[in-house]
Amino acid sequence: MRLRALFASLALVLSSLLVVTATSAPAQADECYSWGRTLSEGASGSDVAELQVRVAGWAGYGVNMAIDGQFGPQTRAAVASFQSAYGLAADGVAGPATFSTIYALQDADCTPVHFSWAEVDGGCGQGGYSGGSVSAATVRTNLLRAMWRAEALRHRMGDQPLRVTSGFRSKACDQSVGGSGSGQHTYGTAIDLVPAGGGSPSFCTIASNARHAGFGGIFGPGYPGHDDHTHVDTRTSRAWSAPSCGI
Template sequence: MSRMRASLVAALVTLTSLVALTTATTAPAHADECYSWTRTLSSGATGDDVAQLQVRVAGWAGYGVNIAIDGSYGAQTAEAVRGFQAAYGLSADGVAGAATYAKIYELQDADCTPLHFSYAEVDGGCGAGGYSGGSVSAATVQQNLLRAMWRAEALRHRLGDQPLTVTSGFRSQACDRSVGGSGTGQHTYGTALDLVGSSVSLCTIAGNARYAGFGGIYGPGYPDHDDHVHVDIRAGRSWSAPTCGI
């Protein structure tokens, strides 16, 4: 091979490698049916991709911490990411990159719900189905339910992946009143889930829910809650399960 031809071949190989490298670093790491992250996120980042991450890791921010889904990667979000990473055997550095996203994709169904919960089990109560007739729009109800389900997924994993069943999710105002509620409670916003477990006690559920991002927890010993644990994502904290020491 002549020296000129060898130089041309080497240049072509180099150009091909550069094109491949550019493609690899700019293309999305994953084409998920629900949502795909296209950049590494860490403290100081802002945007919808941060908010999407917050929805999925909010159940890992620590005892009594109910982080805001505000699209701003602050200290609580970093702690939630570290908690998520540690829980799933990843390097817990508080930076959301390819490994963190890959685990989220494993846990995420095509409609963005977590693997072990679905809209079918949290939609309208009283046999009505759907998301209408609540205290907020149907779209907001669904958004709230999604946030609550991801925290329930964190709770389930914290319990050793023991199955949890939702006995009541969203209720229209009429439905809520018909079952003895106020008609404007957390269920009418889509922010609340009533949970039971087949292999785990209600007190164990309530106790662990304190670490899973729930602002409201009501269980055994609280009026009309001896057969389930109510959890919700309200701001602030309102916990009562006297039989469980909560």
């Protein structure tokens, strides 16, 4: 009888522990994306690519990190910088604390909390993501990557609010506003940024900090037609020009 009572007590304790463990699991990402394993250098897969999208803006000065699903030294450095920027232990290993921080930074539609699809959809009053240089699905993939780098840029500048004035443009829209009809905006890789209020940060501050946020293209004050905004894009090559800002 005593043994049965002891086993019953142990079963109750184990049951309680299981409940506590289940309820204290890391916060999940709701409708967006949840990571199911700790990621470190040497890992590969779609979950690594999802992580890369969110930390690419922390890879370093002039580094436009590839989203290739391979957790190499560059990804480790980006994760460590992200961790440091958000007050976490900067070990370059993405585990529960890192993922919880990312979950807090993203909305259910996977956009970062300070940017939205409404800001970046088709210009010229067209809306949507069709009529560009790539498919609508690819446009959305590219825009999401640009928004996450903009989130990193924003945090780097002390969380000063930014606003997107132009995101995706169809070929026809791009031509109608003086573009080539085949520029970065038609791929969804580009966004134009301005301060959201009070004139701060300046366009030059945005351009200067964008060099550290994973953008291959940066055009700002002093570049023709860019004195009233800073253009950033995720092209793989580097093209920076903001002469009035010393860039």
